[in-house]
Each structure stands twice: as C-alpha cells, then as structure tokens.
Amino acid sequence: SAQRKTVKQRAAELLEQHKAVLVAHYYVDGDLQDLALETGGIVADSLEMARFGRDHAAQTLVVAGVRFMGESAKILSPHKRVLMPDLDATCSLDLGCPADEFAAFCDAHPDRTVVVYANTSAAVKARADWMVTSSCALAIVNELKARGEKILWAPDKHLGGYIQQQTGADMLLWQGACIVHDEFKGLELDLLRAQHPNAMVLVHPESPASVVAQADVVGSTSQMLKAVIDGKAQEYIVATDNGILHRMRQLAPGKTLIEAPTAGNAATCKSCAHCPWMAMNAVQGVVDCLELGSGEIFVDETIRQQALGCITRMLDFVA
Numbered sequence: 001s002a003q004r005k006t007v008k009q010r011a012a013e014l015l016e017q018h019k020a021v022l023v024a025h026y027y028v029d030g031d032l033q034d035l036a037l038e039t040g041g042i043v044a045d046s047l048e049m050a051r052f053g054r055d056h057a058a059q060t061l062v063v064a065g066v067r068f069m070g071e072s073a074k075i076l077s078p079h080k081r082v083l084m085p086d087l088d089a090t091c092s093l094d095l096g097c098p099a100d101e102f103a104a105f106c107d108a109h110p111d112r113t114v115v116v117y118a119n120t121s122a123a124v125k126a127r128a129d130w131m132v133t134s135s136c137a138l139a140i141v142n143e144l145k146a147r148g149e150k151i152l153w154a155p156d157k158h159l160g161g162y163i164q165q166q167t168g169a170d171m172l173l174w175q176g177a178c179i180v181h182d183e184f185k186g187l188e189l190d191l192l193r194a195q196h197p198n199a200m201v202l203v204h205p206e207s208p209a210s211v212v213a214q215a216d217v218v219g220s221t222s223q224m225l226k227a228v229i230d231g232k233a234q235e236y237i238v239a240t241d242n243g244i245l246h247r248m249r250q251l252a253p254g255k256t257l258i259e260a261p262t263a264g265n266a267a268t269c270k271s272c273a274h275c276p277w278m279a280m281n282a283v284q285g286v287v288d289c290l291e292l293g294s295g296e297i298f299v300d301e302t303i304r305q306q307a308l309g310c311i312t313r314m315l316d317f318v319a
C-alpha cells in the first residue's frame with residue numbers, strides 16, 4: 001500500500017534536494033534534534049552550531065534555534081543561504097539589549113573592553129570587542145583580566161555575576177536575564193536535593209546565584225551533557241531548558257534525570273523549564289522554509305563585518 005510520507009520524511013527529502021544541512025540547538029523539539037542527526041546535521045550549543053555551519057560544505061543552512069543563532073551563522077557564512085523554521089523565535093536576552101541603548105552604555109564607558117554573550121543581535125555584536133558563549137566566557141574573561149582590562153559585560157546579569165565572582169575581574173554588568181533560567185529557585189532546589197542526596201546537580205550559569213551556588217557542575221549545555229555521560233552518579237538534577245533531556249537520555253541511557261524546580265508550573269508560567277521561542281521550531285517549519293524559501297536571515301553588510309570581528313576573536317581564542 002502506498003504509504004503517506006511523514007512530515008519528518010518530507011523534511012529529510014527536502015534537505016537532500018536543496019543540499020541543505022540542519023543545525024539544531026539542544027533546546028528544540030526532540031523530533032527536530034533527531035532529524036538533524038539522521039540527515040548529517042548537528043545538535044549542539046550555540047558555539048558548536050556556529051562552527052559547524054561555517055565549516056560545512058552545504059550552501060543552505062537551516063538553523064533550528066533562536067534568531068541570534070541564525071544571525072551568527074550568516075555573519076560567519078555570508079555566501080550561504082541561512083533559513084530558520086520561524087523567524088519570530090527570539091530570546092529575552094537579545095530583546096532586553098536593544099542596540100541603541102547598548103551603544104549609549106558603551107559610549108558612557110569608553111575605558112572598558114566590551115564583552116557580549118552570543119545571545120545578542122548582530123547590531124549589538126557589531127559594537128563589541130569580544131563575543132563569548134557560556135563554554136568559553138570564563139577563559140576569555142580570565143585572559144582579559146590578566147591583561148589588566150576592565151570589562152563592560154552584556155546582557156546576562158546572572159552569567160556576568162558568576163564570571164565576575166569566579167575571576168575577580170572588574171566587570172560592569174548590563175541587567176538582562178533569560179526568562180527560562182531566571183525561574184529556577186534556590187530554596188526549592190535545596191529541598192529537592194534533600195530528597196535526592198546522591199544526585200549530582202548540574203546548573204547553567206544563566207541561573208540565579210542561589211541556584212548556581214548549589215551546583216556540582218556549572219557549565220554550558222555541552223558541558224552539562226558531558227557531565228551526565230561521564231558522571232559516576234546515577235541521578236542528575238538538571239537546571240537548564242528541559243529540551244536537553246532528550247539528548248541526555250539518548251547519550252546516557254539508564255541514568256535518572258530530574259528537572260530542577262521552578263516556582264511556577266506550565267499552567268502559571270510560560271517560560272518555566274522550556275523556552276517559548278525554542279518551542280516555535282518544528283519539523284513542519286523545516287519543510288516550510290525549504291519549500292517556500294521563507295525564513296531567510298539577512299544581516300546588513302556593514303554590521304556583519306563589524307560583528308564578525310568579535311566572533312572571530314572568540315573562535316581564534318578557543319581554537
């Protein structure tokens with residue numbers, strides 16, 4: 001009997017027809033992560049996504065994640081076509097750091113080296129000396145401190161505060177936050193740990209200090225994934241977007257994964273434990289953008305060249 005194609009099969013066919021590769025973030029839907037891996041793409045954090053897209057031969061990159069990830073891909077690969085399943089997928093850190101206000105902040109502190117997190121617009125990156133991700137922020141700020149540089153940091157206040165505490169660097173912080181990680185609660189985590197005394201606690205540093213303080217491992221999504229794979233413990237309490245549990249279950253089968261607590265639940269809190277913008281990405285969106293050529297990312301060429309500087313500096317540093 002003639003079998004109807006699933007949406008996933010259709011997406012895989014279109015990726016092949018268009019010689020496109022799917023680059024997905026750990027926080028997107030599990031089906032989309034599987035599709036990326038089954039079609040020669042990658043599931044990764046934002047640093048690895050950017051590198052993979054740059055180095056891959058495909059002339060079309062489909063970036064399943066949020067807007068700054070598509071922009072970073074375009075900045076690094078201006079001659080490639082970069083498509084996103086949903087162009088409205090953004091990030092509270094990006095939204096909370098408008099380029100004009102940020103430029104005024106930089107202008108007011110010309111003596112400081114400008115370090116921005118990956119979760120920013122191309123226009124904000126254009127103003128920065130360095131871009132960092134959570135996997136290399138500590139190393140880069142340590143280096144800048146050793147050079148005697150004072151830092152202006154944007155936009156995540158929790159990540160910035162953590163880096164400041166760890167390095168002792170002189171950092172002036174923009175006051176942004178991730179609406180997902182900001183919801184993890186220290187008091188509730190303390191109670192959960194009491195119920196699971198042998199659990200290893202993994203925390204993304206976009207979380208509040210009261211949560212980070214209870215971590216066995218503070219790290220980027222890739223570092224948290226590695227901690228689950230390599231860890232000797234049976235149980236893991238995970239304080240980051242629960243989209244990552246899909247990949248953790250695949251790579252560390254048999255381990256027990258427990259979501260870190262938030263004060264609200266799905267009914268009362270739209271951003272508890274899962275990013276509403278990451279959730280806008282779906283397999284159907286991959287079909288649509290390839291069939292219609294929709295969701296294309298464009299970055300102004302002047303801004304692109306300016307933003308490329310801070311990204312290249314980071315990539316050279318971590319190479």
Ligand code: CIZ
Binds near residue numbers: 045
């Ligand atoms: O929270 C995010 O958006 C993260 C962790 C991005 C990244 O660096 O992978």
Ligand code: SF4
Binds near residue numbers: 027092206
């Ligand atoms: Fe932004 Fe947080 Fe969503 Fe990541 S999880 S895209 S930091 S709002």
